[in-house]
């Protein structure tokens with residue numbers, strides 16, 4: 553089982569030592585300790601505040617968002633802004649590209665981000681989108697020349713390509729481009745891109761940060777004051793603000809992130825190793841496997857290997873679909889990062905990249921008993 557380093561946070565020391573990320577996930581973003589104060593920030597349902605201070609309207613701020621933002625910011629080592637969904641967070645960052653600007657983006661990455669970029673390109677808002685294999689550092693370096701934004705996903709969703717983030721950052725810096733990393737697959741307990749030099753971290757907090765498949769929310773984390781201010785303005789004027797209830801749910805989910813991550817990562821490793829030997833599986837993509845192309849990079853930059861495993865089923869679409877349909881415990885569902893294990897054949901979505909094999913199943917490993925998960929999966933694949 554992967555442990556989270558005790559000295560991983562640059563944040564305030566407790567009794568002379570920095571708080572671990574596991575502790576921060578529990579301790580950050582709480583109200584001041586006063587007699588009879590609640591331990592948790594309660595949900596504040598308010599569109600309107602009594603006049604007297606700045607930003608006295610609910611589209612500018614809300615105490616429940618602030619608590620979540622403080623906690624996520626501490627975990628990432630930056631300042632967080634919450635948005636109404638992951639894609640709203642992605643869009644706010646894409647809005648940083650100047651009109652007609654150039655964006656480098658990974659092939660086989662999240663289809664929603666690629667679709668948003670394609671739409672921006674069609675309207676002329678973005679001049680060029682250069683898609684590259686983000687694991688091919690030389691290709692990223694070549695594409696970065698003249699770019700304004702280098703977008704990274706690592707591992708990519710769903711091809712599981714692992715980027716050499718420090719090398720990508722260096723190439724982007726040389727080109728004067730901003731680097732944004734969508735770290736949704738990892739959560740800050742597994743990957744901290746700001747520490748690797750990235751300018752921006754994006755999360756679909758809908759996934760691991762929330763962890764319970766009951767809220768849509770996005771987060772952007774940065775260190776630069778001007779960038780933070782611009783993103784805040786984009787949020788206020790674009791109106792993609794998070795809901796109070798969603799913010800509260802995600803903060804509640806965050807309290808157990810370290811336990812969920814430890815458990816699901818350990819199970820993902822077991823399942824990936826067994827799937828790699830399974831007669832009904834052609835290929836497993838999981839950076840925790842020693843022969844995976846992203847293994848050594850993932851070892852160097854991540855704390856563990858995450859809990860998404862992609863498997864290409866032997867045969868064709870019919871075999872892949874019937875394996876999904878035969879599962880009894882695994883839930884056929886899109887999305888990922890919940891306590892419950894889910895799987896889907898990604899190409900069933902019309903918008904998925906053609907680079908993604910038709911038979912690729914994306915498995916999001918939850919926190920159930922690993923032997924129950926294996927028994928169900930093995931039987932479904934053999935059926």
Ligand SMILES: Cc1ncc(COP(=O)(O)O)c(C=O)c1O
Nearest residue numbers: 637638639662709736756758769
């Ligand atoms: C990597 C990644 N980024 C962003 C998003 C978008 O997040 P949301 O669905 O919360 O808008 C997703 C959703 O699946 C995702 O997987």
